[in-house]
Amino acid sequence: MQVFPKFLLSAFAPAQFPKPEIPEIAFLGRSNVGKSSLLNALLGSKQAKVSSTPGRTRSINFFAIHDGPQKAAPKLLFADLPGYGYAKISKSISSEWPKFIEPYLTDRPQLALCLCLVDSNIPPQESDMQLIEFLANANRRLVVVATKADRLSGNGRAKAKAELCQGLNVDDILMVSSKTGAGLKDLWATIQAAAAEEMAE
Numbered sequence: 001m002q003v004f005p006k007f008l009l010s011a012f013a014p015a016q017f018p019k020p021e022i023p024e025i026a027f028l029g030r031s032n033v034g035k036s037s038l039l040n041a042l043l044g045s046k047q048a049k050v051s052s053t054p055g056r057t058r059s060i061n062f063f064a065i066h067d068g069p070q071k072a073a074p075k076l077l078f079a080d081l082p083g084y085g086y087a088k089i090s091k092s093i094s095s096e097w098p099k100f101i102e103p104y105l106t107d108r109p110q111l112a113l114c115l116c117l118v119d120s121n122i123p124p125q126e127s128d129m130q131l132i133e134f135l136a137n138a139n140r141r142l143v144v145v146a147t148k149a150d151r152l153s154g155n156g157r158a159k160a161k162a163e164l165c166q167g168l169n170v171d172d173i174l175m176v177s178s179k180t181g182a183g184l185k186d187l188w189a190t191i192q193a194a195a196a197e198e199m200a201e
């Protein structure tokens with residue numbers, strides 16, 4: 001599939017969100033998890049800024065995904081949400097996030113899939129567990145994506161996957177690397193399946 005991503009806008013408040021017309025895929029994760037790198041690897045461009053100072057983004061960045069000629073209407077939106085778990089002053093996700101994030105996750109009608117990014121090199125984290133529980137309670141479809149898998153050996157990958165599945169209480173996890181491209185094909189297939197299902201509803 002040929003994908004022509006187009007940066008749309010950076011939205012700081014619900015009034016600025018794109019109109020709810022096409023399926024959206026949310027990218028969520030702790031600061032420094034490799035979210036921007038994954039977005040860039042999927043989009044095949046340098047649209048998402050890879051940051052040296054973690055935890056900067058406080059807005060939602062929307063990317064329009066054009067499947068076909070760039071002039072055609074976009075088929076999908078990627079929503080890049082602010083990272084959590086970095087600010088030292090507060091422990092819970094909600095107090096670190098801008099006020100509109102939780103309502104976005106619970107109420108946005110066309111949100112087809114939440115990608116919960118975790119670092120495959122770091123043991124399961126309480127804040128990730130909290131997010132997964134929050135999304136499950138909101139009846140959101142979610143997939144856990146473990147980033148930076150290239151830093152692990154074959155055995156290490158299997159061990160990390162098992163540990164994360166157990167710690168985060170999920171049946172499966174997609175192991176990916178933005179550096180090598182490992183797992184990205186499976187991730188695209190998962191995204192497209194969720195978007196197709198959302199369109200069919």
Ligand SMILES: Nc1nc2c(ncn2[C@@H]2O[C@H](COP(=O)(O)OP(=O)(O)OP(=O)(O)O)[C@@H](O)[C@H]2O)c(=O)[nH]1
Binds near residue numbers: 029030034051150
């Ligand atoms: N080895 C390896 N390093 C990665 C990979 N993805 C990201 N990194 C590194 O991890 C660090 C953080 O990457 P970012 O993509 O900026 O992470 P982020 O989650 O967008 O960070 P915030 O903007 O703080 O939320 C950078 O030093 C990246 O080079 C990967 O697949 N493999």
